[in-house]
Each structure stands twice: as C-alpha cells, then as structure tokens.
Amino acid sequence: MSIEKLEEEVEKLQDQMEELEDKCDTLDICQEDGGCKKCDQFKKMEAINLEIEELEAKIEELTAADEIED
DSSP states (O other), X not given: OOHHHHHHHHHHHHHHHHXXXXXXXXXXXXXXXXXXXXXXXXXXXXXXXXXXXXXXXXXXXXXXXXXXXX
C-alpha cells in the first residue's frame, strides 16, 4: 500500500473518531463514574486509535525506507 493511501486511511479513521467523540459527549453513560469502561462507543474509539497507530507506524517505515533508497 502506498504512503498516500495509508495517509488517506488515517484521515478517514480520524474523521470516524471525531464523530464518535461528538456522539460520546451526549451519551448518558458518559455521565456515570467509570462509564467509559462500559461504553461501546469508547471501545470503538480505542480500536480506531490502535488502527491509526498501526497505520502511522507503517507510514513511518515506508518513509524511512524511501529515504534510505534516495
């Protein structure tokens, strides 16, 4: 996968994250102590964060490999 495609994927995931964060702020469960541990939206946000981190690591690897080749 090219760096550009990976960056596009990261942007899409960041947009999804923003939507979830906006929605999360309005949920009743978010007002409870420890609500995040029970919240499905929060679990989705954690999964998206992990995916973003993995994609950014791949981008770094590809960028480093391109710099070595040049």
